[in-house]
Amino acid sequence: MNNIDEKLQPIFADVMRRNHGEPEFLQAVQEVLESLGRVVAKHPDYIEQALIERICEPERQIIFRIPWVDDQGKVQINRGFRVQFNSALGPYKGGIRFHPSVNVGIIKFLGFEQTFKNALTGLPIGGGKGGSDFDPKGKSDGEIMRFCQSLMTELHRHLGEQTDVPAGDIGVGGREIGFMFGQYKRLNNRYEAGVFTGKALAYGGSRARTEATGYGNTYFVKAMLETKNSDFDGKRVVVSGSGNVAIYTIKKVQSFGGTVIACSDSSGYVVDEAGIDLDLLRDIKEVRRGRIVEYAQEKGGDVHFIPAEKGSIWDVACDVAMPSATQNELSGKDAKKLVSNGVVAVGEGANMPCTPEAVHIFQNAGVLFAPGKAANAGGVATSALEMQQNASRDSWSFQKTEERLASIMQGIHDTCAATADEYGAPGDYVLGANIAGFVRVAEAMRMLGVI
Numbered sequence: 486m487n488n489i490d491e492k493l494q495p496i497f498a499d500v501m502r503r504n505h506g507e508p509e510f511l512q513a514v515q516e517v518l519e520s521l522g523r524v525v526a527k528h529p530d531y532i533e534q535a536l537i538e539r540i541c542e543p544e545r546q547i548i549f550r551i552p553w554v555d556d557q558g559k560v561q562i563n564r565g566f567r568v569q570f571n572s573a574l575g576p577y578k579g580g581i582r583f584h585p586s587v588n589v590g591i592i593k594f595l596g597f598e599q600t601f602k603n604a605l606t607g608l609p610i611g612g613g614k615g616g617s618d619f620d621p622k623g624k625s626d627g628e629i630m631r632f633c634q635s636l637m638t639e640l641h642r643h644l645g646e647q648t649d650v651p652a653g654d655i656g657v658g659g660r661e662i663g664f665m666f667g668q669y670k671r672l673n674n675r676y677e678a679g680v681f682t683g684k685a686l687a688y689g690g691s692r693a694r695t696e697a698t699g700y701g702n703t704y705f706v707k708a709m710l711e712t713k714n715s716d717f718d719g720k721r722v723v724v725s726g727s728g729n730v731a732i733y734t735i736k737k738v739q740s741f742g743g744t745v746i747a748c749s750d751s752s753g754y755v756v757d758e759a760g761i762d763l764d765l766l767r768d769i770k771e772v773r774r775g776r777i778v779e780y781a782q783e784k785g786g787d788v789h790f791i792p793a794e795k796g797s798i799w800d801v802a803c804d805v806a807m808p809s810a811t812q813n814e815l816s817g818k819d820a821k822k823l824v825s826n827g828v829v830a831v832g833e834g835a836n837m838p839c840t841p842e843a844v845h846i847f848q849n850a851g852v853l854f855a856p857g858k859a860a861n862a863g864g865v866a867t868s869a870l871e872m873q874q875n876a877s878r879d880s881w882s883f884q885k886t887e888e889r890l891a892s893i894m895q896g897i898h899d900t901c902a903a904t905a906d907e908y909g910a911p912g913d914y915v916l917g918a919n920i921a922g923f924v925r926v927a928e929a930m931r932m933l934g935v936i
């Protein structure tokens with residue numbers, strides 16, 4: 486069963502009927518609807534005007550074939566997706582994910598979350614997400630390029646700086662964005678810098694975009710700790726993953742005086758009680774595209790690697806947990822362990838990394854809990870700053886861009902906290918984020934007629 490208000494039960498039943506077989510999408514919708522009971526009590530017209538039903542239905546879904554030729558000359562086929570979820574606040578905006586687990590339900594859940602996240606930034610961006618079941622692991626640069634070009638040969642017709650603006654996500658970083666933007670530019674014969682974000686500085690990227698998601702989550706957790714007169718200084722922190730979000734979370738936590746003692750990839754995790762050596766981690770992950778076990782092998786001493794099948798990174802005792810790998814990576818069992826080990830704050834760097842049971846356990850135990858759609862919004866917010874720089878043919882300093890990011894994150898924190906207070910649930914950042922994001926999108930949609 487669920488905790489959805491009875492007035493909203495028919496809406497959820499309909500969403501389940503229309504999207505069966507898409508558990509992640511239903512999980513994301515359920516979580517938002519569980520927060521909206523108090524909103525419809527105040528605004529019955531959201532139900533009368535079918536605003537909630539409309540927000541749960543993507544505006545457009547594109548599914549396409551991606552044929553490409555591997556280094557052996559063999560033809561390979563992958564499936565591509567772009568879900569253009571909601572454009573009430575601006576052009577569709579959201580990343581592209583390359584991972585073998587990608588399917589339409591995963592991209593829909595991400596596009597749905599993105600819609601509210603983008604609304605929370607206060608910037609003019611709608612919500613969308615894309616991806617492919619392509620597995621970039623072990624592929625050569627030439628294979629990655631041919632794949633990205635083939636993907637863009639279809640996707641380009643659906644994009645545009647005023648229409649739909651992708652960026653990176655799991656498996657998509659600067660290299661892939663360069664290949665996709667390059668192909669878009671050829672096909673359209675236009676230097677339309679604002680059609681992609683996460684670009685390299687050399688061709689229209691923004692300073693601090695690479696760092697933005699991890700830095701932003703760290704600013705958000707810092708703001709939560711401050712409400713309890715606390716900070717990162719001297720705290721033991723565990724960050725899962727070792728990709729873009731994880732690496733820059735580790736960097737910012739360290740600069741605030743915290744010690745990150747563990748990180749991971751899909752094969753397992755490493756524990757380094759002295760604090761993760763960021764230069765070594767970045768060399769392994771960003772330069773060599775290696776595996777996390779190499780960190781333990783190269784560090785030696787007390788540093789050890791635990792394979793994924795032998796244990797969970799959430800068994801490591803810590804004060805702050807920042808899951809930054811993937812959806813549903815932190816279970817109810819993991820949450821119980823973290824609570825029994827004394828965790829005080831959790832900030833979701835990834836999208837929906839904690840299962841609903843885990844969220845419940847944290848909130849019931851009084852742990853400060855920041856949901857991804859608020860805590861990891863710094864990435865997309867800085868993407869919007871990149872679009873702003875492209876539109877004005879400008880390039881800001883790192884300091885100016887980071888200051889904007891920090892103030893946006895403080896603003897999102899304060900909005901979530903104030904909304905939770907207003908709706909009678911002080912300290913509930915999940916409720917605050919869901920309501921504040923939803924109301925912004927719903928109000929814009931209402932003014933635009935029946936769209």
Ligand code: NDP
Nearest residue numbers: 654655656698726727728729730750751810811835836864
């Ligand atoms: P990366 O591809 O750079 O890194 C992903 C990391 O997570 C890798 O360490 C990867 O390990 C691990 N991982 C991925 N899938 C799984 C899995 N199924 N099981 C265990 N580990 C896994 O991606 P990002 O850092 O960009 O993204 C991480 C999360 O943050 C995602 O949820 C993404 O949606 C979210 N996010 C990203 C933003 C961005 O700007 N990049 C913005 C906001 C949210 P391995 O290499 O072994 O696969």
Ligand code: 2IT
Nearest residue numbers: 579580652654864865868
């Ligand atoms: O999940 C996300 O917010 C992202 N992957 C970043 C999206 C973006 O457009 O910068």
